[in-house]
Structures are given as structure tokens and as C-alpha cells.
Amino acid sequence: MRSQIEGSIAVAKAVALCRPEVISAYPISPQTHIVEALSDLVRTGELAPCEYLMVESEFGAMSAAIGASATGARSYTATASQGLLYMAEALYNASGLGLPIVMTVANRAIGAPINIWNDHSDAMSQRDCGWIQLYAESNQEAVDLHIQAFRLAEELSLPVMVCMDGFVLTHAIEAVELPTQEQVDTFLPPFHPRQVLDPDDPVTIGAMVGPEAFAEVKYLMHAKQMQALDLLPEISGAFSQAFGRSSGGLVRAYRSADAETVVVALGSVLGTIEEVVDELRADGVRIGALGVRCFRPYPLEEIRAALQGAKRVVVLEKAFAVGLGGIVGQNVRLALSDLPIPVYDAVAGLGGRPITRRSLHTLVADVLEERLEPNRLAFLDLNWELVERELQRVSADRRSGPHAENMLRDIGTVAASAHGGPTR
Amino acid sequence: MSAEKLKLYQVGTFAVGNRLLDADQRTVQARTERSNTLTSGHRACRGCGEALGARYALDAAMRATQGKLVAANATGCLEVFSTPYPESSWQLPWLHSLFGNAPAVATGIAAALKVKGRTDIRVIGQGGDGGTLDIGFACLSGMFERNDDVLYVCYDNEAYMNTGVQRSSATPPAARTANTKPVGDEPGNVFGQGKSAPLIAMAHEIPYVATATVADLHDLEHKIERAMEFRGARYVHILVPCPLGWGSESSETVGIARLAQETGLFPVFEAEAGEVVAVSQIRRQVPVEEYLVAQRRFAHLFGDPPRTDVIADLQARADRNIRRFGLLQEEAV
Numbered sequence: 001m002r003s004q005i006e007g008s009i010a011v012a013k014a015v016a017l018c019r020p021e022v023i024s025a026y027p028i029s030p031q032t033h034i035v036e037a038l039s040d041l042v043r044t045g046e047l048a049p050c051e052y053l054m055v056e057s058e059f060g061a062m063s064a065a066i067g068a069s070a071t072g073a074r075s076y077t078a079t080a081s082q083g084l085l086y087m088a089e090a091l092y093n094a095s096g097l098g099l100p101i102v103m104t105v106a107n108r109a110i111g112a113p114i115n116i117w118n119d120h121s122d123a124m125s126q127r128d129c130g131w132i133q134l135y136a137e138s139n140q141e142a143v144d145l146h147i148q149a150f151r152l153a154e155e156l157s158l159p160v161m162v163c164m165d166g167f168v169l170t171h172a173i174e175a176v177e178l179p180t181q182e183q184v185d186t187f188l189p190p191f192h193p194r195q196v197l198d199p200d201d202p203v204t205i206g207a208m209v210g211p212e213a214f215a216e217v218k219y220l221m222h223a224k225q226m227q228a229l230d231l232l233p234e235i236s237g238a239f240s241q242a243f244g245r246s247s248g249g250l251v252r253a254y255r256s257a258d259a260e261t262v263v264v265a266l267g268s269v270l271g272t273i274e275e276v277v278d279e280l281r282a283d284g285v286r287i288g289a290l291g292v293r294c295f296r297p298y299p300l301e302e303i304r305a306a307l308q309g310a311k312r313v314v315v316l317e318k319a320f321a322v323g324l325g326g327i328v329g330q331n332v333r334l335a336l337s338d339l340p341i342p343v344y345d346a347v348a349g350l351g352g353r354p355i356t357r358r359s360l361h362t363l364v365a366d367v368l369e370e371r372l373e374p375n376r377l378a379f380l381d382l383n384w385e386l387v388e389r390e391l392q393r394v395s396a397d398r399r400s401g402p403h404a405e406n407m408l409r410d411i412g413t414v415a416a417s418a419h420g421g422p423t424r
Numbered sequence: 425m426s427a428e429k430l431k432l433y434q435v436g437t438f439a440v441g442n443r444l445l446d447a448d449q450r451t452v453q454a455r456t457e458r459s460n461t462l463t464s465g466h467r468a469c470r471g472c473g474e475a476l477g478a479r480y481a482l483d484a485a486m487r488a489t490q491g492k493l494v495a496a497n498a499t500g501c502l503e504v505f506s507t508p509y510p511e512s513s514w515q516l517p518w519l520h521s522l523f524g525n526a527p528a529v530a531t532g533i534a535a536a537l538k539v540k541g542r543t544d545i546r547v548i549g550q551g552g553d554g555g556t557l558d559i560g561f562a563c564l565s566g567m568f569e570r571n572d573d574v575l576y577v578c579y580d581n582e583a584y585m586n587t588g589v590q591r592s593s594a595t596p597p598a599a600r601t602a603n604t605k606p607v608g609d610e611p612g613n614v615f616g617q618g619k620s621a622p623l624i625a626m627a628h629e630i631p632y633v634a635t636a637t638v639a640d641l642h643d644l645e646h647k648i649e650r651a652m653e654f655r656g657a658r659y660v661h662i663l664v665p666c667p668l669g670w671g672s673e674s675s676e677t678v679g680i681a682r683l684a685q686e687t688g689l690f691p692v693f694e695a696e697a698g699e700v701v702a703v704s705q706i707r708r709q710v711p712v713e714e715y716l717v718a719q720r721r722f723a724h725l726f727g728d729p730p731r732t733d734v735i736a737d738l739q740a741r742a743d744r745n746i747r748r749f750g751l752l753q754e755e756a757v
Contacts (some may be wrong), residue, residue, distance in 0.1 A: 021539040022532060051535035055528060056566030063525035063563060067496055067532025070519050073539055075532070093521050197494045197517035197533060199545055204512035206497075206520030208504055 002177045007139040007169040008033030010176040011104060014143040016047040017184040018102075018150045020076040021191075022068035024053040024061040028083040029116045030166035031106035035078055058083035062090035062101075069099040070205055072196040074150065076101070080166055081108035084122045088129065091159075095130025095221065097206060098194070100153035100160070102146065103131075107267065107318070108166040109351040113404040117352020118166040120266065120318040123295075124327050130221055132160040132228050133296040134248065135266040139169050139176050144247030145293075147179070148235050150188055155231060156224055157194045165268040167352065179243055187242050225297045232294055250299035253306050255281060256288025260311040261364065264290045264303075264332055269316065269348070269355050276360040287364065292328070303335040312342050312374070314367055316360075318349045325377035333375075342374030353381065386410055451641050452484045459486040459515060461493075466513040467505040471674025473664030473681065474502055474552065474579040476638045481577050481662065482548070484645040486516065488652035489546045494533050495519070498526035498551025498560055501586040502579060524559035526551045527567040530574040538573070546652060549576040553594035554584045557621050564621075568628035571656040575648075578621060578659070581666035589669040593618050596689070597741070598734050599721045601669070606724030615737060622695075625659040629698035632658040636692060638665070639682035643704060647694065663690045671720025683715040688742035691749045705753040709746060712739045 005013075012034045015023075023042070025035035041047040051068075055061045058079050065075040079087065084105055094101050105123050109115040123133060134149060136142035142164040149160040164170060195205060209217055229250065236249040254274050256262045263273050270291040280287045290306050292299070307313050313336065315329040324330070326345030333343050344367050349355045359381050366372045390407055393400045400406065452458050461482035468475035486493050497503045497520045506513040507520065521529045530549030537545050549567070556564060556578040567574055583601045584590040591601040591613055598612040606612050625633045631654040634647040644662060651658040665681050667674040684690040685704065689712060692704035713735060716722040725731045746752050 022535045024532070049539045049541075051539045053531060053535055053572075054570070055531070056562050056569075059525060060528040060531075060563050060566050063521060063528035064532035064535065066521050066525075067519065067529035067534075068536040069532070070529075071494070071533045071536035071540075073532075073536035075536075089522055090525060097521070197519055199492045199494065199517055202515060202517040204507055204514050204518045204520075206503075206518075207507035207509050207512055209509040213509060 001180075002175055004173055005176050005178075006033065006171060006173050007142060007164065007176075008106075008171065009037050010139050010143050010178060011146060011164070011170075012037030012041065013178055014146045015076055015102075015104075016041045017179060017181055018076075018147060018188055019047070019074065020050060021073035022051045022053065022065065022075045024055050024064040024068075024075070024077045026055050026058050026061045026079070026083065028058070028080050030108060030118070030170045031078045031080040031083070031104060033170065034104055034106070058087040059090055062087035062094060065101045065103075066090060066094050066097065066099055069094070069101050069193075070097065070195070070197050072191065072193040072198075074154075074191040075099075076103065078104035078106065080106040081110055081116070081122045084126055085110065088126060091126055091129040091131060094159045098157045098221075098224070100150075100157050100191070100193075102149045102153050102160050102162065104146070105161050105163045106166040106170045107163050115351040116166075118168050118318070119350045119352065120163070121350075123161060123163045124319040126161070127296055127327070130158070130225065131296065132158055132225060132294070134160065134162050134294055135292065136162065136164040136169065137268055137270045137291055137293075139164075139172060139174055140245070141247045142169060143176055143178065144239060144243070144245070147184055147188060148232075148239055148248050151235055152228060152232060154191050156227055158224055158228070163267065168268045177245070183243060187239065228294070228297050229299055248293055250294045250302045251306055252291040252293060254289040254291065256290055256306060256310070258286060259288030259309075260286040261314065261367065262288050262290050262307055262310045263314045263316055263364075264292065264307070264328065265316045266292050266295060266328065267318070269318070272355055272357060273316065273360060276357050276364070279357070279361070280364060285364070285368075295328070298331055300335045303332060304339075307332070307336060307341065308339055310341055312344065312367060314344045314346060314363065316346050316348055316355075316363070316380075318347075320347045320377065344372055344374050344378065345376070346378045346380050348380035355380065452487045452645050453480060453641060458483045459491060461486050461514065461516050462506060463513050463515055465511065467508055468501070469668050469674070471667040471677045472501075472505075473638050473666055473677045474581055475505070476677065477579045477644070477662045477664040478502055478550065480638065480641055480644050481550075481648050481660070482516070484648035485546070485548055485575065485652060488649045492545040494537070494545060494547050496521065496526045496529040496533055496547070496549045498549075498555030499523035499586075500552040500555050502550065502552065504586055523555050525563050526555060526560055527574065527576055528563040530576065531567050531570070531572040534573045543573070547574045549574050551578060552585070553578060553580040553582060554592045557593045557619060565624075565628065568625060568630050568657045568659070571630060573655050573657075575651045575658045575660065577648075578661045579664045580661055581664050581669060583666070583669050585666050585669045594621070596738075598725060598738060600724060601721070611724045611731070611734075612722070622659065622661045625661075626695045626698045628657070630657040630659065631655070631697060633661075633695040634659075634693070635661045635663070635690070637663040637681040637685050637690060639678050639685060640692070640704065643692065650694070669721070671723070672718055676718060680715065680718055683710055683718065686710040687712045687715045688746040688751055689715060689738070691745045691751055693749055700749065703749050703751055706746070706751050707753055709742075709752055712742050
């Protein structure tokens with residue numbers, strides 16, 4: 001059924017259609033509406049049988065999901081930002097144990113400074129924790145990816161994160177087609193776990209493994225995750241046959257077949273990028289876009305194939321590795337390592353700063369007119385004046401105070417002398 | 425044939441030996457049909473109180489549940505010595521996830537069993553004092569307040585033994601550990617710190633809380649079986665001496681556990697819905713010196729000159745427990 005619906009509610013309904021048996025919930029913005037809506041569905045009996053656990057932390061949320069999944073229950077939770085970091089230890093455990101938990105990550109920045117708005121710092125920080133990572137471009141795709149995620153997770157016995165941009169998607173109300181229960185039941189078979197805690201057939205799960213086999217166990221994790229590169233396109237294809245629309249897959253190209261310049265990105269910003277591509281195409285610029293839907297496992301061959309005809313690649317990413325630069329950019333460079341294609345890294349949208357069409361036009365112009373250098377991290381729309389003022393303050397006064405307060409004061413957000421102290 | 429003299433008190437105390445009991449009153453451990461849930465061949469140290477406690481507790485729990493039991497185990501000695509890859513001593517479905525999350529994992533297991541209509545299968549969470557009182561405490565409290573259908577058993581050996589005997593919040597005052605060494609003016613662990621997990625568990629008003637030691641097998645097994653009569657969150661805290669960490673003779677594990685109780689340093693009691701309903705009384709209070717002198721972790725109190733002041737402070741703690749819990753029996757007439 002097609003309806004105007006908030007992204008979070010749509011995702012909650014999609015998750016409910018997947019018949020999760022145990023949901024662990026802990027509030028954190030901007031994910032909270034999802035688990036609130038699921039609570040309603042469990043309380044009214046629309047989602048049954050299902051145990052809804054209000055746990056004491058995200059660490060507890062993932063831990064309860066681990067216990068439930070190992071007992072053969074389809075298990076789900078959702079988180080964001082600090083919550084994802086707080087469950088980091090349990091994330092590695094879930095993937096190491098091969099438990100097919102599905103989790104929504106409503107992507108949000110990581111503090112300090114604390115910031116509730118969207119970027120990809122949270123999910124990117126856990127890109128190597130052994131979970132499959134899928135990134136939704138729209139709320140429709142977020143809905144569809146959750147349904148695919150359960151099938152993928154349970155087929156491989158690996159956990160899957162469905163990443164959707166916090167607020168930009170979770171709180172956006174737009175038209176979403178929600179499938180029927182019958183459609184989802186046909187697409188998603190009941191969960192038959194590969195390992196289960198059962199008194200009739202007792203197994204030890206989570207034994208200690210020393211140097212004699214640890215590397216082999218870890219290799220199998222890698223080999224298993226890499227199978228998703230074959231399985232995901234299959235599942236995506238089966239999904240489009242069953243539901244009549246195309247969602248997910250590994251990568252998605254937009255007008256890039258003959259493009260000289262290709263912009264690579266993840267998530268909802270692809271919508272804006274595609275509009276800019278259309279506008280530039282209208283002006284005769286041969287530009288396209290490549291959306292990475294599956295970031296882990298990393299679809300190296302598909303990305304290479306999609307980009308190898310380009311003259312240059314611009315990677316627009318909502319996170320970066322402090323002290324190094326672009327994260328997605330480094331991964332794209334790996335895919336193009338033996339090709340003479342310059343890769344430009346641009347960090348944008350940190351902490352919820354809007355990525356506008358105008359900014360993207362400027363970025364593309366800067367690349368085409370060689371105002372930016374490849375392999376050098378560029379920050380889109382960085383307020384250099386603000387940065388310079390703080391740097392001057394720091395060099396002038398060893399105890400110049402916290403950056404965040406100083407800079408907010410500079411732009412007039414904080415009263416000039418908030419605590420009665422001297423204005424610095 | 426001359427009459428054989430009956431030895432009523434075989435274990436040097438007032439506990440009655442198994443052989444004198446009717447068959448149906450004997451301990452689970454004494455029965456041929458015990459499940460050997462933690463079976464032989466594991467790598468625990470000689471005289472390990474935790475291995476003993478876990479064996480007693482789990483066999484009792486298995487008997488109480490007719491073998492329908494699942495365990496979630498915290499990281500720690502119990503996990504390490506029982507599952508050296510590719511071997512496992514566990515004869516029940518057993519899951520080890522992390523150090524600090526065993527109560528939450530157990531919650532998840534219980535939820536899964538409930539949703540599948542398998543509430544005949546019961547769930548036990550277990551860990552040491554570090555995994556329970558320190559790093560796992562938030563998950564434990566959460567499991568308690570939600571009243572999840574889990575029995576959590578803490579095997580308390582009063583320090584982080586698996587990592588080399590560091591202080592935990594269950595380490596008693598004055599005890600030597602790797603980071604509370606007997607150096608400086610106040611040797612050993614400081615006074616005025618630490619916490620009582622059983623009392624905190626009671627503050628959650630969960631259905632059942634009990635303490636036990638490996639010295640009283642009947643009592644320990646009774647408490648596990650009693651715990652299994654309740655639904656909801658239950659907590660059993662078992663004192664398990666650690667010869668390695670305490671510097672005690674491996675043959676004295678049970679004896680030292682008994683002294684911990686008989687001095688009053690470790691009160692043994694049961695509580696239901698936040699109220700103490702029974703205490704294991706002491707016939708004759710043993711001075712704390714007898715308990716302390718048997719353990720090298722307290723050796724610095726018996727130097728030249730001895731730290732009679734510190735020993736007196738420990739005696740005061742024991743005396744307070746005795747007053748607080750009513751541990752001392754009225755003098756027999």
C-alpha cells in the first residue's frame with residue numbers, strides 16, 4: 001500500500017512485516033521513532049508473537065539480540081551514533097558468532113562535540129566489525145532493504161546493518177509503498193538457524209580459540225561475508241521480481257555510462273547528486289553518479305567496472321578518518337589502483353550540514369577547473385574564517401578554552417560572555 | 425560383630441554427611457544420575473572453588489529443570505577453563521558472548537524461549553564477581569528491574585583471578601591483590617569501598633536472592649532448586665575460594681569457605697521479594713584471625729608487629745554482619 005509516511009514509521013512497519021521474534025530497544029535519536037512504533041505494534045498485538053525488550057543500554061540491546069538470535073529467534077534492534085559505539089564490542093561478537101541479527105542504523109554524527117544530526121561517522125566507524133552494511137538512498141529503499149536484509153542475514157548467518165540517514169530519511173514524510181504481509185511471507189522464509197541453543201542437542205557457542213585456529217575462524221568470517229557479493233544481487237533481483245521495483249544490490253550507476261566525471265556517494269545525498277548530474281548534463285557536462293548500496297562487503301569489482309571509463313572520480317562522503325582523509329575515497333582508490341584515474345575526496349554534510357545543489361555545483365566546477373587536487377582531502381563549505389580565528393586564538397593563548405564554545409561564540413550562537421568570564 | 429561407632433558429624437561441623445541421610449535427601453552431587461553439567465577434563469586449577477560451585481549449581485539446576493536448561497556465561501576463569509578449543513566441558517547448551525553482558529544475553533535467550541512457547545526451558549546466566557559486580561552490573565541491574573525470567577549465579581572469588589588477581593568491587597578490605605599490594609601505610613585493599621551485590625539485588629525486589637558457599641553443599645543445592653521454583657529474575661551469589669588468588673591450600677577450599685561463613689564475614693541468607701526470609705546461623709562465631717591466617721592475601725596482617733588494628737576492623741565487619749543478619753544462634757542450653 002502506498003502512503004505518505006514518516007521514514008521511521010515505514011521502516012518499523014517493514015520490520016514488523018518480517019515477523020521479528022525478539023526486538024531489543026534503547027532510545028537514541030534519530031532512531032527512536034522506529035522502536036517506538038514497533039512497541040505500539042507489539043502492544044496492540046499486530047506484531048505477534050514478539051518479545052519487546054526495553055533494555056538498559058545499546059550494549060544490552062545488542063547483547064540481548066545475541067542471546068535471542070543464538071536461541072533461534074529472528075532478532076532486531078536499531079541504534080545510531082553513540083549507541084552504535086556503545087555496542088561496538090557486542091557488534092564484533094555478533095558477527096564473530098555468525099548471528100543473523102538485523103539492525104537499523106539511523107546515521108548520525110559522533111561527539112565530541114555532541115551532535116544529533118546526520119552524517120556517516122557512526123556506521124563508518126564500524127565498517128570493519130564483520131557486519132554487512134547496506135546504505136539506503138530513500139525511505140522506499142530503506143523499507144525494501146530491511147526485508148532483503150533479513151533474508152541475506154539468515155541465508156549467510158551473518159548480521160546486517162541497514163544504514164539510513166538520520167532525520168534526512170528517518171524523519172522525512174514521503175510516499176512509500178509498503179508490501180503486504182503475504183508478499184513478505186513469500187519472499188522471506190521462516191528463520192532456520194544454522195546453530196541454536198537447544199537442550200535436546202546441546203552445543204557450546206563462543207568457545208575460546210587460540211592461535212592454532214583463530215586465523216582460520218576469522219578467514220571464514222571474511223569468506224562468508226564475501227559471499228554476500230553474489231547473494232545480494234540475487235536477493236535484490238528476486239525482490240524486484242516479487243515486489244515490482246528495484247531496490248538494493250551492490251552499486252547503482254546513474255547516467256555514468258559515458259561520463260567523464262563520476263561522483264561516488266552513499267545514502268540519501270545521492271538524490272541531490274542525481275539532480276545536479278541532470279542539471280550539468282543539460283549544460284553538456286558528461287557527468288554521472290555511482291551509489292554504493294553495499295559498503296561491506298566491499299564490491300570492488302563492481303565499483304571498478306562502473307568507474308573504469310571515467311576520467312576522474314569525485315568521492316563525496318559524510319565521514320572521514322581523522323589523520324588520514326576519506327574513508328570511502330580510500331576504498332574507491334583500491335578499486336582503481338592500477339588505473340590512471342584521479343580520485344578527489346570531498347567531505348560534506350558533517351553533523352547535519354545541508355549538502356546543497358549549489359555546493360555540489362561548486363565542487364564539480366572546482367574539480368573540473370583544477371582548483372582541487374586529487375588525493376587531497378577537501379571539505380565542502382568549510383568556514384575557513386571560523387577555523388582561522390580559532391587557530392589564531394589557540395596560538396595566542398594556551399588556555400584559550402574549548403574550540404566548540406569559542407567557535408559558537410564567534411558565529412553568535414552563544415552569548416559573548418556566557419559564564420561571566422572574560423571574552424576571549 | 426562389635427557395634428560400629430557412628431560418626432555423626434563427618435565434616436568437622438554440624439553438617440550431616442550424605443551417608444546418614446535418606447536417599448531422597450542426599451545431594452544432587454551424591455546421586456548417580458547427576459548430570460555432570462560441567463564435566464571432568466576442564467582446565468581449572470587444583471582446588472578451584474569456582475569449578476566446584478559451578479558444578480554444584482548447574483547440576484542442581486539441571487535436576488530442578490529436568491535437564492531443560494540453557495546457560496549464558498560471562499568471560500572469566502569459568503569460561504576459559506571450561507572451553508579450551510576444541511574441547512568443551514559443558515553438557516548443556518552454553519553461550520559465551522562477552523565479559524560484561526551475560527545477564528543481557530540471558531535476557532535475550534529467555535525472550536526467545538518465551539516467544540517460541542518453550543518456557544519449560546529455563547535460563548541461567550553466570551559469571552565471576554568482576555563480570556557480575558563491575559563490568560556487567562548495568563546489564564545485571566537491567567535484567568533484575570525488568571524481572572526477566574533468568575537465574576543469575578555469581579561465583580564470587582573476590583578479585584579478577586583470570587587476569588592475574590586484580591581487585592574487584594568484591595575484594596574485601598586489607599586483601600592483597602596485584603594492584604592492592606601490601607605496601608605503604610594502608611596495606612592491601614582499602615576499607616570503605618566495595619559493594620554487596622546480594623543486597624543490591626534485593627533492592628530490585630526481585631522474587632528470590634540467596635547467598636551460599638561451596639562449604640555447604642546441601643544449602644547451595646537447595647538454593648538453586650528453590651530459585652528454580654520462581655519465575656522472574658533470581659540471583660544466587662556463591663562464595664568460591666580461589667587458592668591461586670587467595671594464597672590458600674588447594675585442599676582447604678571448602679574449609680576456608682566454611683570459615684568465611686562462620687566468622688560472619690560472608691553472611692549466608694535467602695531473601696524473597698526484597699525481604700530476608702532465612703539465614704544460615706552460626707553455632708559458634710569463629711574469630712576472623714582463623715580465616716585470615718589461612719590465606720596469604722592477608723599475610724601482611726600477621727607480620728612483626730601484627731596489624732591488630734586492621735584485624736580488629738575486619739572483626740568489626742564480621743560482627744556487624746552478625747548483628748545485621750541475626751547470624752548467631754542463641755546459645756544452646
